[in-house]
Amino acid sequence: MTSTTGVPSDATDDWWRSAVVYQVYVRSFADADGDGTGDLQGIRSRLPYLRDLGVDALWLTPFYRSPMIDGGYDVADYRDVDPMFGTLADFDAMIADAHALGVRIIVDIVPNHTSSAHPWFEAALAAAPGSPERGRYLFRDGRGPDGTEPPNDWESIFGGPAWTRVADGQWYLHLFDPAQPDLDWRNPEVRAEFEGVLRFWLDRGVDGFRIDVAHGMIKEEGLPDVGHSSATGQRQVELLGRGRLPYFDQDEVHDIYRAWRPILDSYPGGRMAVAEAWAESPQRLARYIGPDELHQAFNFDFLEATWSADSFRKVIDTALAESTIVGAPTTWVLSNHDKKRHVTRYGDGAVGLRRARAAALLMLALPGSTYLYQGEELGLPEFLDLPDELRQDPSFLRTGESRDGCRIPLPWSGTVPPYGFGPEGGADGWLPSPADWAGRTVAAQTGDPASTLELYRTGLGIRRAHPALGGGELTWLDTEPGVLAFARAGADPTGLVCVINFSGTPVKITGYGTPVVSSEPLTDADGVFELPVDAAAWFQPAAAG
Structure with a gap:
């Protein structure tokens, strides 16, 4: 059901504060026409899957006209769809169907x-x-x-x-x-052009924008030297988020967002913008967020946390403190199209998957909004053995570092590549799929209570229905070393407790109530539950009285 504005009829201006947003890497999500490349009709055909998964919105990577030197982040026409992805009519049909299912659409904008x-x-x-x-x-x-x-x-x-x-x-x-x-963002013509681009897509019903390189549009006057180069043994990019660079996070960039915010606010349904922004301190990052600038900025520290209780506790505490400063909830993300998948970052194989499943329940229990990257609900690892000659990431050609391994076409069904990515008899995927992914497909995992897909479906369903989750506060509970536990109350006085075991041994859990979901099976001995290594569980405390 949709409203006359074209946005979901249950929309509120604050929907983004606790939303679960699913990132669709358009080229690799679903291929409707059989050419081996994902497209808008492919997304449209899989919208029921995403609705049933339990997400609130989709973030689509660029689908604009482009030579695809950098996966569409090199835009040749910001007001049209690249023919490999379809047409504007396909986009309109897709967003209409999404809104009818109660799913919002966020699109990538590339202004730098x-x-x-x-x-x-x-x-x-x-x-x-x-x-x-x-x-x-x-x-x-x-x-x-x-x-x-x-x-x-x-x-x-x-x-x-x-x-x-x-x-x-x-x-x-x-x-x-x-x-x-x-682009030179001190040029008024550039600023006027992008304000027009925003209105073009807002008029078509998009619910928000993810702003690529949101910290980059203004360069320091005079374009001074950094005074630090790769000749010293450290590339300038390694200073990103840790030091000042004359081409990032300049004060004038905030003038751009103060001009964009009234445009967003002039449309109904809570249109929003989230920044991909890097800054040298939490205080400078916080400047991107506020009632006169952007709604959110990605929390990359959570993605970069190491597998330990101390690392995650520090990152979560810092993010929640920052959210208090800016008056907006933080965002949580474990993977995206630019980073190695977290199954692999956490150890790969069975160990990496166990940890990834536990991290998912941890993330979904935190206050604020969550961004999922396509395929994480399937427990997909990074494809590390992709032949070099098939890699397409421009970074690989210049540095040897490649992001292609997290961009493999999504496996939907079947036992051989490309696993139902396109129609039967269609071309292979634009990147090859691993030969051992038959057990990781959507079809193979659907209905299997032990699968990662069903864990996500269960966790997302509880998150959407449980009054303690989404918004609200977090209270840390005392635990033994290597274990994190926190309570969420929200609108529910009995709340919900999340426990995650980073220690090297199973731990006994008592006094938190009844388990409602766990990343690994729990053992129960007269109300004392044993939480395995690298596992997480949610508990529902008994009602008072």
């Missing part, structure tokens, strides 16, 4: 840079130095007697210099791939 195939950049290359066309980007003369040296020492996030020289001798900035030239 365009594709080198964007008409603006093509015009800039054809124009003279100092022209208005070049003024939309960051073109500069080189250093040295003949201008043969880059304008400064900035490095690309993908490795190598952040400058490329063009035929007339000038250089242009690209903090990522050379096919992704950075």
Whole structure:
């Protein structure tokens, strides 16, 4: 059921505060036309699966017209769908179906840079130095007697210099791939263009935006040297989130978001924006969030926590303290399209999967919103054995580091690759699938109470229905070393308790009530439950009286 505004009829302006958002890597989610690439019709066909999984919203990675040098994060036309993914009519049909199922849609916006195939950049290359066309980007003369040296020492996030020289001798900035030239956000034309892009997709009914490189649009005046380069043994990207860089987290970037927020607020249904932002301190990150800027920023510290009670406790405490500062709930995320899947980060194999299942229950019990990455509900590991010649990540070509292993097409059914990713008889997936994923498909796990998929379905169902979860407070409980336990109360006076065992031995659990879900089977001896190693469980305390 939808309202006349096109957003779910039960929408409230604060829906995002406790939402479970599922990230769809469009190219790898579901292939409807059989060409080996995921598409919008594929997403549309799988919406009931996502509704039944229990998510509140989908975040779609870029599906705009693009040469796909960086998986669509090199946009050539921000107002159209790339033919490999479908058409604008396909997008409209998909979002209408999603809203009818009560699922909201968040789309990626990529404002730091365009594709080198964007008409603006093509015009800039054809124009003279100092022209208005070049003024939309960051073109500069080189250093040295003949201008043969880059304008400064900035490095690309993908490795190598952040400058490329063009035929007339000038250089242009690209903090990522050379096919992704950075825009000059001090140019009013750039700002007006993206305000128009926001309205274009808001008018089509999108419920929010994930802002790519939200910290990057403004560069320090004069483009000064960093004074630190990979020649010293440490790449500049390693300073990200730990130190100041003249091309990230400049104060003026907040002017952009103060201009965007009234646009979002002018639409009904609580349209929102979440930042992919890195800053050198919690205080600077907090500046992106507030009633006059953005609604949320990703909590990457949770994703980077090591497998220990101390590490997770510190990250959770810090995030909750930050959320108090900004007056907005934190976001929790274990994996995304840029990071190695957490099954593998936690040890891979059976150990990694056990820990990933436990981490899922921990995450879903925390106050705030949760972002899931497609396939984590299936317990998918990183595909580490992907042949180098098949890798497509531009970072791999420059640094040897690849994100392709977490972008493998999703396995839906069947016993051989590509596991129902597309229609029978269709092309293989755009990246190959491992030969041993038959037991990890949606079909294989559906109905199996021991499967990771059914664990997610159960956990998400309880989270949605239980008044203690979602919003509200967290209270830590005393435990033995290596164990974390906390109570959630919310609107339910009896609350719910989450316990996770990071220690190397099973632990006895008593006094927390009845278990409602656990990542591994519990043993029960007259009300004393034993929680296995690398496991988590939720308990429902008995009602008072």
